[in-house]
Amino acid sequence: MSDRISSFVIPRFYQTAIALGSNLGDSAETLEKALQTLDHIPEIRVKRRSSWYKTAPIGPAQPDYLNACALLEVQLTPYQLLQTLLNVENQFGRVRQERWGPRTLDLDLILFEDFILETPDLQVPHPRMSERAFVLVPLAEIAPHWIDPISGKTIAELLEQVERSGAVT
């Protein structure tokens, strides 16, 4: 076997968690189709998905959101996954206007194995994950025992600490 071939490393699948949100258009259809779109990408497998949760908006006045989380296995780096999520948002007509404003589709990278990444373009775990019931409620449904590498707490433990009045099924 040549040196080039013997040094080739087949990338393994990584476990990741993403959050989905939508409050413009037919949000249920958008979340469903966004997961289908991700699952059709060869390097991504959607392994689990939460229920859809209707949630009160955090930020400026706008319609209620539909939020969810999903567990993915990806054969991508965190940066490739972020770029893929941004591309799918664009496919679903995402327009960026005001901060925390309404959107057809938002896909956030929440956890990537137990990696901690603090770069200008990508922070993992998602820096506002532990203060958001609209992330923790769906994530606790599908991954209650996943440990947040920043706090050392499980998702279920983080959920116990968060104000959850805005999250309703």
Ligand SMILES: Nc1ncnc2c1ncn2[C@@H]1O[C@H](COP(=O)(O)O)[C@@H](O)[C@H]1O
């Ligand atoms: N963990 C992250 N998930 C998604 N986007 C992230 C993350 N860390 C940094 N970013 C940056 O945020 C913008 C997207 O903002 P949204 O309003 O959430 O769509 C993106 O350009 C990333 O570079």
Ligand SMILES: Nc1nc2c(c(=O)[nH]1)N=C(COP(=O)(O)OP(=O)(O)O)CN2
């Ligand atoms: N109920 C609810 N409220 C929200 C939601 C959401 O999904 N559900 N997303 C927001 C903004 O998220 P964005 O990804 O733009 O901001 P971030 O960089 O702080 O995550 C702002 N407010």
